[in-house]
Amino acid sequence: MKRKLLILPALLLAGMTFAQEVELEAIEKIKKEGFENSKVEEIAFQLVDKAGPRLSNSEGYERATEYAVQQLSDWGLVNAATEPWGEFGRGWEMEKSYVAMTSPYYMPFIAIPKAWTESTKGEVSGKVVFLDIQKEEDFAKYKGKLKGAIIAIKPTGTQEPTFEPDAVRYTVEQLHGMEHPAPRGNTSYTPEMLAQYRAARAFAQKVNEFIAEEGAALIIKGVNGRHGTLFTSSPRGYLKDTPEGIPELETAPENVNLMARLSENGVEVEVEAEIKTRYRTEDLQGYNVIAEIPGSDPTLKSEVVMLGGHLDSWHGAGGATDNAAGCIVMMEAVRILKATGLQPKRTVRIALWGGEEQGLHGSRGYVLNHFGDRTTMEMKPEYEKISAYYNIDNGTGKVRGIYLQGNAAVEPIFNEWFLPLDDIVEDRTITISNTGGTDHQSFDALSIPGFQFIQDPIEYRTRTHHTNMDTFERLELDDLKQMAVVIASFVYNTAQRDELLPRKELPKTE
Known part of the structure; x- marks a missing residue:
């Protein structure tokens, strides 16, 4: 079902204003080029297969930035370069696992080494030890017994069979439900809950410190996932003084x-393992890729429309859906x-961000430096010159709408553009709701109109987000083509408006 007139009265009343903003001939050109001459598969090969995993400040990330800068230049964009946003920390390379x-x-x-983990001292082997430390008194059971030990930690969560498909698309009902989200209940944490959480974190840190002090050789941790998929994570080991x-x-x-069941039933378990890694410390700066299409209007060319996605990934696979897809x-x-x-x-500026996986560092640094x-x-003076920022970072699924981030004034504009x-x-659905966890938040924090599009989930949460399965095969190329056409249309319409997009009020400082 096509929902071409979500707000029919408003569009009819505003038709004289908004109709002028949509150049239908230009949109048809965008569609024709995007669907008939697409380069998404070529870009995907370069970023996913050829560059490889793109952990921030890694060699793979550097390969990806070099390709992106050269390719954007070859297409005729100007000022293509890697731009430092501030200090990130150490790079890290996995050489053997x-x-x-x-x-x-x-x-x-x-298995995959935890990012920024150290090397083992060559190959290590021996009996597996399962720790059971629930309270202070439990430390005594292991004191002096973990030197050179291989420690295993059981996973949390469940690993039973699944009876729902991994890959899904939004139903009409789900999309319509986003338009008028139900009021959220009180999700704030009580002082008691916060105290309990902090105590649990502090105790977990104490266990980790105990394991290190005792001189264990290796930790093998079962992480979330199932059916051979594992969700990777990382300590804060990228910081230079870790x-x-x-x-x-x-x-x-x-x-x-498996090892736990054997051990609990009296069967001794032994393993052998080796990790070989190295750090990159010659340059601790973090970098984004920036390039521009200069504006053509003498008055408006000083103003900017931005689009972007994060180029960095985790290290367990090629980072295809998180987030090569957005950069493609x-x-x-x-x-x-x-x-x-x-x-x-207006000038169109693309940004491919670094350091997103560690806390939106690249986009936050860019916003701090420029806006x-x-x-x-x-x-800063540039703050008055940016109209909007558009982001993709929810996997490979095609666009089904957009989150307004509470900016109600842009709804009739976006309706017209859709x-x-x-x-x-x-x-398609336009929802007033916010969505989090992506680089548009860095812009929204300053009330710069920043938007993430609603995307079909496909396998993002079940199979690919931060996992060892996030490979080229998980990309839906036809969906990427559709997304590129939608984004190009929104960016072009934003660049052609007589005025900047409306903004929300600035947040109050504390």
Whole structure:
């Protein structure tokens, strides 16, 4: 069902204003170029397969930035470069990783070193020790007994069979439900809950420190996941002054569950493993990729429309859906604008962010350097010149609408912009709701109109987000083509408006 007129009275009343903003011939050119001459598969190969995993400040991230800068330049964008946003920390390279159970029988395990973990001292082998430390008194049981030990930690969560598909698309009912979200209940934490959480974190840290002080050789941790998929994570080991810790492997939960069942039933378990890693410390700066299509209007070219996604990934696979997909789409969107010969009035600036996985560092650093300080709300001159920022970072699924981030004033504008796209955006939904966890928040924090699009989930939460399965095969190429056309259209419309997009009020400083 096509929902071409979500707010029919408003559009009819505002038709004289908004109709002028949609250049239908330009949108048709964008569609034709995006669907008939798409380069998304070529870009995907370069970013996912050829560059490889793109952990921030890694060699893979550097390969990806070098490709992006060169490709954007070749397409005719200007000022393409890697731009430092501030200090990130150490890079990290994984050179060897191996683990297998050797007794009571041989079985290789699916496992990945925790990012920024240290190397083992060559190959380590021996009996597996399961720790049971629930309270202070439990430390005494292991004091002096963990030197050179291989410690296993059972996974949390459940690993039973699943009876729902991994890959899904939003239903009409789900999309319509987003338009008028139910009021949220009181989700604030009580002082008692916060105290309990902090106490649990402090105790977990104490256990980790105890393991390190006792001189264990390796930690093998079962992490969330199932069916061979494991969700990777990381300590804060990228910081330049991080103390040395115990080498740690993260493994599919089924592997640790197997060893635990054997051990609990009196069967001794032994493993062998080796991790070889190295740090990159010659340059601690973090970098974004920036490039521009200069504006064509003498008055408006000093103003900017931005689009972007984060280029960094985790290290367990190629980071295809998180978030090569977003970078593929944004690179393709600016390619489309150049290939069609359209000349946006405002400058269009693409940004591929670094350090997102560690806390939106690249986009936050960029916003701080160019637009303003979110802690003091002191703004820079460029703050008045940016119209909007558009982001993709929810996987490979096609666009089904957009989150307004509470900016009600842009709803009739976006409704109008979606109308020529209703043949490719099924049952599209515009919701006043916020969404989090992506780089648009860095802009929204200063009330710069920053938006993340609603995307079909596909396998994002079940199979690919931060996992060892986030490979090229998980990309839906036709969905990427659709996204690129939508983004290029929104960016072009934003660049052509007589005025900047409306903004929310600035947040109050504390």
